[in-house]
Amino acid sequence: MYNILVVDDDKEIVKAIDIYLSKEGYHIIKAYDGIEALKYVKENVIHLAILDIMIPQMNGIQLATKLREKYSFPIIMLSAKSEDYDKIEGLNNGADDYVTKPFNPLELIARVNSNIRRYTTLGAMKEEKENRYQTGQLIIDDNTKEVTVDGNSIKLTPTEYNILKFLTKNKGIVFSINQIYENVWEEESYGAENIIAVHIRHIREKIEINPKEPMYLKVIWGIGYKIENIK
Amino acid sequence: MEQFKYSLSIKTLCYIIAPILLIMLLTSIGSTLYVAEEPDITQTSSFVETKRFEQIYKNCLSGLYHNALQTNRENEVINSEPSETTQGESNIYINHNNQQYYFEGSLKFIIETKDNKIYTNISSLTNENINKIKTEIEKQDFYWTKTQNGIITNLVQEETNNYYSLEDSENKIYSFLIKDYVSTDTYKSENMIYQIAKSTYQGIIIYLPIGIVGLSLICVYLIASVGHKKGREDIYLNSFDKIPTEIAIFIIGILYIIMAYFAMRIAQSIINNLEQFAILALIGAIPAYLVTILAFVTFVRRIKSHTLLRNSICYRIIIKIIEFIKNMKITFRTAILYFMFGFITTILILERDSGWNLLLLIGMWIVCGIYILNRVIEYYKIRDFIQHLYEGNEVKPLNEVEFKGEFKKLVLKLNDIASGFSNAIEKGIQSERLKTELITNVSHDIKTPLTSIINYVDLLKKENLENDKAKEYLEVLDKKSQRLKKLTEDLVEASKASSGNIKLNMENLNMKELIAQEIGEFDEKFKEKGLQIIKNFTEKDILIYADGKYMSRILDNLFSNIAKYALPNSRVYIDANMTTDGIEIMFKNISANQLNITANELMERFVRGDVARSTEGSGLGLSIAESLTKLQGGSFDIYLDGDLFKVVIKFKKIHQNH
Numbered sequence: 001m002y003n004i005l006v007v008d009d010d011k012e013i014v015k016a017i018d019i020y021l022s023k024e025g026y027h028i029i030k031a032y033d034g035i036e037a038l039k040y041v042k043e044n045v046i047h048l049a050i051l052d053i054m055i056p057q058m059n060g061i062q063l064a065t066k067l068r069e070k071y072s073f074p075i076i077m078l079s080a081k082s083e084d085y086d087k088i089e090g091l092n093n094g095a096d097d098y099v100t101k102p103f104n105p106l107e108l109i110a111r112v113n114s115n116i117r118r119y120t121t122l123g124a125m126k127e128e129k130e131n132r133y134q135t136g137q138l139i140i141d142d143n144t145k146e147v148t149v150d151g152n153s154i155k156l157t158p159t160e161y162n163i164l165k166f167l168t169k170n171k172g173i174v175f176s177i178n179q180i181y182e183n184v185w186e187e188e189s190y191g192a193e194n195i196i197a198v199h200i201r202h203i204r205e206k207i208e209i210n211p212k213e214p215m216y217l218k219v220i221w222g223i224g225y226k227i228e229n230i231k
Numbered sequence: 232m233e234q235f236k237y238s239l240s241i242k243t244l245c246y247i248i249a250p251i252l253l254i255m256l257l258t259s260i261g262s263t264l265y266v267a268e269e270p271d272i273t274q275t276s277s278f279v280e281t282k283r284f285e286q287i288y289k290n291c292l293s294g295l296y297h298n299a300l301q302t303n304r305e306n307e308v309i310n311s312e313p314s315e316t317t318q319g320e321s322n323i324y325i326n327h328n329n330q331q332y333y334f335e336g337s338l339k340f341i342i343e344t345k346d347n348k349i350y351t352n353i354s355s356l357t358n359e360n361i362n363k364i365k366t367e368i369e370k371q372d373f374y375w376t377k378t379q380n381g382i383i384t385n386l387v388q389e390e391t392n393n394y395y396s397l398e399d400s401e402n403k404i405y406s407f408l409i410k411d412y413v414s415t416d417t418y419k420s421e422n423m424i425y426q427i428a429k430s431t432y433q434g435i436i437i438y439l440p441i442g443i444v445g446l447s448l449i450c451v452y453l454i455a456s457v458g459h460k461k462g463r464e465d466i467y468l469n470s471f472d473k474i475p476t477e478i479a480i481f482i483i484g485i486l487y488i489i490m491a492y493f494a495m496r497i498a499q500s501i502i503n504n505l506e507q508f509a510i511l512a513l514i515g516a517i518p519a520y521l522v523t524i525l526a527f528v529t530f531v532r533r534i535k536s537h538t539l540l541r542n543s544i545c546y547r548i549i550i551k552i553i554e555f556i557k558n559m560k561i562t563f564r565t566a567i568l569y570f571m572f573g574f575i576t577t578i579l580i581l582e583r584d585s586g587w588n589l590l591l592l593i594g595m596w597i598v599c600g601i602y603i604l605n606r607v608i609e610y611y612k613i614r615d616f617i618q619h620l621y622e623g624n625e626v627k628p629l630n631e632v633e634f635k636g637e638f639k640k641l642v643l644k645l646n647d648i649a650s651g652f653s654n655a656i657e658k659g660i661q662s663e664r665l666k667t668e669l670i671t672n673v674s675h676d677i678k679t680p681l682t683s684i685i686n687y688v689d690l691l692k693k694e695n696l697e698n699d700k701a702k703e704y705l706e707v708l709d710k711k712s713q714r715l716k717k718l719t720e721d722l723v724e725a726s727k728a729s730s731g732n733i734k735l736n737m738e739n740l741n742m743k744e745l746i747a748q749e750i751g752e753f754d755e756k757f758k759e760k761g762l763q764i765i766k767n768f769t770e771k772d773i774l775i776y777a778d779g780k781y782m783s784r785i786l787d788n789l790f791s792n793i794a795k796y797a798l799p800n801s802r803v804y805i806d807a808n809m810t811t812d813g814i815e816i817m818f819k820n821i822s823a824n825q826l827n828i829t830a831n832e833l834m835e836r837f838v839r840g841d842v843a844r845s846t847e848g849s850g851l852g853l854s855i856a857e858s859l860t861k862l863q864g865g866s867f868d869i870y871l872d873g874d875l876f877k878v879v880i881k882f883k884k885i886h887q888n889h
Contacts, residue, residue, distance in 0.1 A: 010679055016686035054675075080678035082720070083671075102682040102716050105689055177747050193743075194764070197751020219748060221779030222740025 002116055003044055005029045007037040007063065008052035008078065013101075017050065020105045021112060034058025038066065046073050048116055050108075053079040053090065061093045068094035074115035078103065110209040114150045121151070133168040136230030138207060138216045140168050149207050149216070159184075160203045163196070164227075167217070172229035174220050200225055237461040245449045250520055252449070256442030258427070259435045265428040272432070278418075278425040279373070285386045287417055291338050292375065292406050293397050295352070337418045340406040341365070364405075371407035378403050458532040466536035472529050476543035479529055486522045490515070561637055572599065609638045613645065620649055623656075663730035670726040674719045681719070685712045721851040724784075728858035735778045735863060739885060742773040742782075742807055742816060749786040753794060761800035762793065762820075768807045775814055775882040777863040785859050785867075788852035789818055789878060798823040798874070813884040822874045830869040 004026045008014045011032065018028045029044055031037035034057040040046075049067065053060035064075050074097070077090040082100040090098050097111050118137060131142035137150045142165065147154040156164065162184045167175065175183070177193045180200075200219075204211045218228050266272055269283050278284055341361070342350040353364070368374045375384040377397060397404060408418070431438070458466040471479065494515050498508065533539035540546050556564060572595070579592045612629060619626045628646040631639055688708045696702050727733050750757075750764055757764060775782075793803055797820040806817040834853050853869065860867035860880055870877040 010683065012683040013679075013686065016683065016690060019690055020686075080675040080682070082678075082723070101678045102685045102712075105686060176741070176744055193747035194750045194754065197748050198754040199751075201751050201754070219783070221748060221783035222742065222745035222775075222777070223738075223779065224744060225748075 001025065001027050002047035002120075003027050003029055004112065005031060005037060005040060005044075005046045005049040007031045007034070007049065007055055007060070009033060009055045010052070013052075016105075017108070020109055024109055024113070026112070026116075032056075034060075034063045037063055041067065041071065046071070047119065048074045048076070048112060050076045050078050050112070051095075053077060053081055053086070061089060064090070064094040072119075074119050076108075076111060076115060078108075104210075107210050114209065117150050133165065133171075135168060135171045135216060135227055138168065138227075138230075140165055147207070154206050156203065156206060157199075160199055160206070163199055164203050164207075164217075167225065167227040171227040174224045174226040176224040180225065237456075237459055242453070242456060245453055246524055249446065249449050250516075252442050252445045255438050256446060258431055259438040259442060262428040262432040263435055263439070265424065266432045272425065272429055278422040281425070282387075283421070283425075284418075287421060288338065288373065288375065288386060288408060289397070291417060292340060292404070295338065295340055296342060296397060296400070296404060338406060338408050340404065342405075343403040345401060368405055368407050372409050374405075374407040376403075376405045378405075453527070454531055457528050458535045466532055468532055468536060468538070471525070472532045472536075472538075473542070475547075476533060476539055477545065483522060483526045487519070490519050490522070605635070606638070609634050613638065613641060616645065616649075620652065625653070660730075664732060667723075667726045667730045667732045671723055674723050677715075677719050681712065681715055684708075685716065688712055721855065725851040725855045725858070728855050728862065731862055733781070733859075733862060735781065737776055737778055737863070739774050740777050740779050740782060742775055742814065743768055743771075745779070745782055745786065746805060746807075746816075749783060749790055752787070753790045756791075756794040757803070760794060760797065762797055763802045764805065765802055766805050766807075770807070770809055773807045773809070773814055773816070774885045775865075776885050777865070777882065781859045781863060785856045785880070788856040792852055793818070793820050796820075796822055796824065796876070809884070810881075812881070814882045816880045816882075818878040818880075820876050822876045826871050826874065826876065828871075830871050833869055833871075834867075 004021055006014050006017050006021075006028055008017075009032050014030050014032070018030065021028055029040050029046070031040050033055055036057075037049075037051075038058075041049075051060040051063055055063070058066070060077060060079065064077070067073075067075065075095045076097040076099060077087075077095040078099050078101065079086065079090070080101040087098045087100075096115055099108055099111060114137065133140045133142070137148075139148045140146075141148075145161065147156055147161065147164065163180060166180065166184050177196045181192050181196055182188065200217065201211070204214050204217045204219075207216055208214045216228055216230070218226050220226060269281060271281050275281050339353050340351060341353065341364070344350075349361070368376060369383070369385075373385060375386055376382070377400065458468070460467040474482075494512075497511055497515070530539070533542065556567075559567075576592060576595060579588045579595075582588055612633070616626060616629055626649050628649060629642045631642045631646070634642045688705060692705055692709065696705070746766070797803060801821045804817070804819040806815075806819075808815050808817075834857050857867040863882075865880055865882040868879045868881075870879065
């Protein structure tokens with residue numbers, strides 16, 4: 001059983017998170033301020049921490065920095081601060097993920113699962129194989145035509161699979177809709193833009209935890225799409 | 232020291248000492264000059280021993296001789312009664328042309344012409360005693376005669392540069408002078424001067440420096456202290472000092488003239504009495520000196536209080552003229568200047584007989600050229616400044632010293648406007664920022680309890696509720712809490728967008744790609760409503776310079792509007808054209824509800840097409856879209872025509888260097 005530390009001064013939110021994550025089989029350790037959190041970290045083996053930014057004694061950013069001095073478990077920031085620079089500040093100070101309040105419980109669970117899996121099975125599938133394409137925890141095995149994210153198998157249509165395979169093969173490179181069409185179908189595209197865009201959205205909805213803020217399949221507005229190259 | 236300045240008694244003393252010192256100084260200077268001219272003063276004991284005496288004797292004699300002969304009036308020969316003489320035996324030629332020959336009183340003469348006419352100034356001379364006098368001439372103190380026997384004299388014969396050469400005369404001349412000066416004449420006054428010079432020239436070493444130093448000190452003191460009065464900081468001006476300078480000069484001049492007139496009148500009447508003359512001259516000098524003091528004091532006070540020029544009529548007139556010119560309309564002024572320039576140059580061209588004219592003409596042209604050039608440079612500086620201001624750039628205030636006349640006035644006002652302008656902008660930005668901060672903070676505070684609401688509603692939904700009504704109520708709670716979430720997010724975004732508090736990441740975007748991507752996002756929603764998208768693009772690529780993230784947000788808002796409000800099963804047109812100005816993208820759809828609202832109202836925050844606000848949405852979508860478009864340098868307009876809802880977004884044509 002994995003221990004998850006939840007730090008937030010709002011007791012109801014901590015309790016709600018407890019309910020959701022307990023159902024997923026995690027053991028929750030609750031703390032309501034920074035000092036308390038540090039005490040529990042010393043006393044217990046923690047596998048993941050969820051930190052609110054605005055907490056008493058020591059704010060979430062300071063806490064994350066402090067934790068990073070000794071520990072390497074994943075940290076998810078959970079905050080009402082939703083500005084880009086808030087997220088960047090959090091991620092730069094030791095957080096691995098950032099979820100804004102009010103959060104979707106399913107998204108939080110998915111992110112916890114993803115981070116736990118990445119932390120506990122780190123490096124398990126690192127070796128490169130023939131006809132296998134990987135970025136982060138997104139793996140495409142062209143031999144078995146199987147796609148997995150965080151170890152979960154994803155069901156894709158053949159078209160979606162081809163598009164994803166093409167983009168993953170060329171990870172980090174931005175392709176316009178026409179380029180994707182021409183490369184996947186190997187013929188001139190004519191008025192197929194909308195179809196490709198719809199397919200890509202579908203892929204995103206299937207592989208991403210939050211399709212509005214994709215991790216793997218990024219939308220470069222007005223230019224094209226790309227698969228993020230994650231080491 | 233300060234007390235000296237204000238002491239009236241010291242001043243009075245100075246005014247009294249000054250003339251004494253002046254007389255002392257003048258006397259010593261006079262003696263010095265006299266000694267320099269007549270060095271034999273040191274060896275002689277009386278005037279008659281000096282060369283000057285002989286010189287004057289000869290000069291006077293020659294003057295008399297010629298006066299006598301040249302007037303040549305028959306009735307003034309021997310035996311004529313000496314008329315109107317006050318001095319007894321002074322002069323037979325009195326009243327000749329109203330002039331008096333007073334200086335020959337002691338010098339007696341007899342002239343016998345070839346035609347036996349006799350001229351003399353001896354009133355007692357008769358035909359009987361003439362020979363006796365002639366023979367007794369050599370018994371006199373000083374004598375000089377010229378007869379057929381030659382010149383007989385007891386004067387030291389020396390060559391003298393007489394204007395009238397008596398030696399060459401063909402007439403017989405007898406003349407003699409008695410030593411004691413009974414009458415007031417040249418000999419008497421010359422003797423007096425001789426005596427004064429003789430008695431004073433030795434004291435010059437003392438008097439001259441005392442006079443110079445004393446007078447200088449008094450002058451310096453008076454100049455320093457005049458106009459200062461006890462208990463007054465400023466320069467004291469009496470009523471005379473306040474009258475215009477020209478009038479003051481005129482009054483002083485008149486006083487001098489009156490005094491000079493009286494002095495002349497008095498001097499004429501007592502001309503032959505040297506003692507009286509000297510006394511009267513001294514008395515007459517007193518008012519003259521007082522007027523001089525008046526002139527000096529008023530002059531110094533005027534200079535000190537800077538009213539010498541300012542209180543003059545000429546100055547006032549000039550100031551009035553300058554003011555008049557300044558107050559004239561600039562057009563009129565320019566016209567006058569232009570006319571004057573034309574007039575002067577024309578005259579210079581027409582009168583081209585001297586090289587100076589050409590030089591003057593060229594000089595004028597150069598000066599005018601420089602003047603016009605300067606004005607043009609000033610004009611361009613002002614023009615650039617206004618251009619910067621107009622473009623909303625930050626401007627440094629113009630340096631008014633670099634400008635002249637009308638432009639200077641203009642620059643001062645312009646600087647005021649610019650500073651007011653930038654202040655207003657700064658204040659506006661500040662207040663917008665405060666507003667955004669407030670909204671952001673409030674939304675943070677709302678989000679925390681909202682998180683609990685959303686989560687517990689969700690948890691409640693997962694409980695197996697038996698009651699159907701409870702399930703229905705929960706559904707409402709779920710929907711409304713989700714809407715509240717969206718509303719707070721939109722609120723923050725709207726305030727950020729309208730205040731410009733957004734960091735843009737501008738790059739070249741292909742609108743065609745962006746629209747396709749966005750349509751892909753909304754595919755299901757459009758299909759649900761049976762909306763058919765018809766794209767009408769004239770160009771292969773429609774490039775704009777914008778921020779992709781915010782452009783997608785704009786389209787997102789527009790498309791979700793279309794998905795919400797468009798008439799089901801209708802067509803939606805998206806047109807994109809290149810125009811002369813730039814790129815124009817048009818979104819057209821038919822509204823499901825009647826649009827009884829204006830386009831401007833629609834763009835205002837919190838306004839929605841459906842007044843009932845029953846549909847989901849914050850009413851901020853179009854406002855956010857408009858603000859974001861403007862932030863990226865585009866324009867966003869809504870047109871309503873019946874049920875046709877049209878949005879036109881315009882962007883500038885992309886530059887090659889982007």
